Amino acid sequence: MLNAFISDSSSEPSSASLPPSEKSNYQEAHDDHPDQYDPFNPYSYPDPYAGHNGQPSEDDGQVPVVNPYDLPPDQMLGYDNAGMDPYYPTPMTYTRQPLNYHLYTLPRPEALAHKYFISDDIREELQKRSETVHTTAPAGLGLPEELQGYHTLVPLEPLGGERRKFGNWYSMVYRATSSNDGSTYVLRRIENFRLMQQSAFSNIEAWSRLRHSNVISVHEAFTTRAFNDSSLVVVYDDHPNAQTLYEAHMKPKPPQYQNGRLQAQSNRITERTVWSYVIQIANAIKAVHDAGLAVRLIDPTKILVTGKNRVRIGSCGVVDVLTHDAQTDIAFLQQDDLTMFGALIFMLCCNNLAAMNNMQKAIDHLGRYYSADLKSVALFLISKSGSHKNIGQLFDMIGSRLLTELDEAENAVDRLEGELMTELENARLVRLLCKFGFINERPEHNHETRWSETGDRYIIKLFRDYVFHQVDEMGRPVVNLTHVLACLNKLDAGTDERIMLVSRDEQSCLVVSYREVKACIDSAFRCVTSSTNAII
Numbered sequence: 152m153l154n155a156f157i158s159d160s161s162s163e164p165s166s167a168s169l170p171p172s173e174k175s176n177y178q179e180a181h182d183d184h185p186d187q188y189d190p191f192n193p194y195s196y197p198d199p200y201a202g203h204n205g206q207p208s209e210d211d212g213q214v215p216v217v218n219p220y221d222l223p224p225d226q227m228l229g230y231d232n233a234g235m236d237p238y239y240p241t242p243m244t245y246t247r248q249p250l251n252y253h254l255y256t257l258p259r260p261e262a263l264a265h266k267y268f269i270s271d272d273i274r275e276e277l278q279k280r281s282e283t284v285h286t287t288a289p290a291g292l293g294l295p296e297e298l299q300g301y302h303t304l305v306p307l308e309p310l311g312g313e314r315r316k317f318g319n320w321y322s323m324v325y326r327a328t329s330s331n332d333g334s335t336y337v338l339r340r341i342e343n344f345r346l347m348q349q350s351a352f353s354n355i356e357a358w359s360r361l362r363h364s365n366v367i368s369v370h371e372a373f374t375t376r377a378f379n380d381s382s383l384v385v386v387y388d389d390h391p392n393a394q395t396l397y398e399a400h401m402k403p404k405p406p407q408y409q410n411g412r413l414q415a416q417s418n419r420i421t422e423r424t425v426w427s428y429v430i431q432i433a434n435a436i437k438a439v440h441d442a443g444l445a446v447r448l449i450d451p452t453k454i455l456v457t458g459k460n461r462v463r464i465g466s467c468g469v470v471d472v473l474t475h476d477a478q479t480d481i482a483f484l485q486q487d488d489l490t491m492f493g494a495l496i497f498m499l500c501c502n503n504l505a506a507m508n509n510m511q512k513a514i515d516h517l518g519r520y521y522s523a524d525l526k527s528v529a530l531f532l533i534s535k536s537g538s539h540k541n542i543g544q545l546f547d548m549i550g551s552r553l554l555t556e557l558d559e560a561e562n563a564v565d566r567l568e569g570e571l572m573t574e575l576e577n578a579r580l581v582r583l584l585c586k587f588g589f590i591n592e593r594p595e596h597n598h599e600t601r602w603s604e605t606g607d608r609y610i611i612k613l614f615r616d617y618v619f620h621q622v623d624e625m626g627r628p629v630v631n632l633t634h635v636l637a638c639l640n641k642l643d644a645g646t647d648e649r650i651m652l653v654s655r656d657e658q659s660c661l662v663v664s665y666r667e668v669k670a671c672i673d674s675a676f677r678c679v680t681s682s683t684n685a686i687i
């Protein structure tokens with residue numbers, strides 16, 4: 152792994168950087184089979200002048216093969232030349248050639264420096280999730296230290312007040328860490344459950360095989376006495392900071408001041424959001440029914456909103472275990488799913504968990520505030536028509552709205568990819584900075600002041616000052632992220648651009664290339680790690 156540092160990219164078998172012996176081995180291996188094209192090897196291309204997708208070019212591959220790594224650095228794609236002006240970067244022309252890991256983003260204008268990182272709202276959201284995952288429970292809750300390979304239990308619902316019930320059973324939900332893989336999972340515990348026969352778990356196996364983007368995955372189920380009773384525990388994927396549909400849309404919100412007056416907040420859910428939920432939940436139900444199972448519980452308190460408008464059906468499999476004795480026809484249970492789904496649409500649109508208690512009022516409300524299409528979907532689902540309904544028929548009714556949903560989903564992926572792009576180089580640069588940290592100011596060399604004042608280390612020290620400790624003409628620190636990133640990128644690429652390094656007392660100055668600084672850092676790092684195992 153040691154080589155993976157600064158020399159990440161140069162450790163690739165580019166002939167420009169390999170020592171002669173290795174170079175010849177590498178080239179020999181390839182020269183033996185010049186025609187072989189390995190699609191997984193970015194360095195193995197059939198012909199850099201071939202047409203798109205590796206099709207032969209018009210000149211039938213007669214143009215001599217050029218290894219882009221043999222090119223002098225100033226001809227390598229656009230790093231060393233004058234195109235470093237962030238406002239007017241020189242346009243680059245590309246010929247087809249191996250992916251060049253030395254190519255890094257050009258520096259951005261300072262005002263756009265924030266574009267080096269993902270947007271604040273996504274970072275905040277992800278950080279909150281990470282914080283939630285690492286939250287521990289207060290001491291003294293009397294929770295088991297360990298059960299069946301899970302530890303660090305944290306209750307996900309308030310412990311005081313009215314006890315929560317799951318059907319006729321008292322239930323509790325915990326987050327716990329698995330000692331198998333270190334990930335967190337959600338455990339739903341059903342208190343005082345007596346397992347009569349092992350076959351009650353048979354459906355859990357089928358559930359654990361079902362993987363769907365709108366179903367919270369089931370991992371396993373077991374009984375345990377760790378809570379000082381006989382409890383059933385079903386283990387699910389953890390979606391930190393998820394809210395139930397009830398919490399997200401139906402729970403009464405406290406009034407807020409608007410224009411100086413305290414006003415009640417509307418809880419009305421938009422038609423677009425309802426359609427998105429309907430399509431996702433229908434998709435989940437279809438996957439469950441196709442797997443020969445039934446959801447058994449479609450309720451606003453058991454469906455989680457796990458991201459922007461992303462919903463997933465939770466608590467799957469529990470009812471199967473709890474009601475194992477009452478053998479019921481699966482077709483009947485699947486019909487029941489559709490009725491529960493219809494009721495869910497009414498509850499969401501009417502903002503009322505008890506909407507089905509006054510059917511006529513619920514239908515009127517839905518008709519007044521939502522489209523006729525949505526109303527007919529809801530009515531179709533709750534209808535007790537003699538004919539056998541199935542979830543597939545619903546998709547016929549939804550029609551082109553599916554395309555809108557698909558469009559939204561693809562746009563969301565594009566947005567996230569764009570965000571990911573802004574983080575592209577961060578991991579590499581962090582490793583580079585760590586390497587700096589390992590070398591600079593090592594305390595064990597304190598007695599030997601010349602360690603950092605001689606040879607390679609002195610250049611590194613001056614380079615560190617050049618990158619981080621510059622001051623302006625008024626003597627104020629220059630804090631410019633763009634300068635830092637541009638320097639680090641050039642260092643990582645080992646470019647031939649030269650810089651002038653000046654000592655702090657301004658008595659000496661050195662003109663060195665990034666390539667030379669890189670070599671110094673490599674050698675100093677090797678010196679630091681020579682007696683230890685570098686695991687980075």
Ligand SMILES: Nc1ncnc2c1ncn2[C@@H]1O[C@H](COP(=O)(O)OP(=O)(O)OP(=O)(O)O)[C@@H](O)[C@H]1O
Pocket residue numbers: 307308315316317324337367387388389390391392393394395397452453455465
């Ligand atoms: N797989 C999961 N990942 C993350 N959080 C979850 C998961 N399953 C449940 N939760 C959270 O646990 C909490 C309790 O879940 P539960 O199903 O008991 O909901 P509830 O709103 O308390 O319903 P009830 O009133 O029926 O108890 C909810 O806030 C829910 O967001």
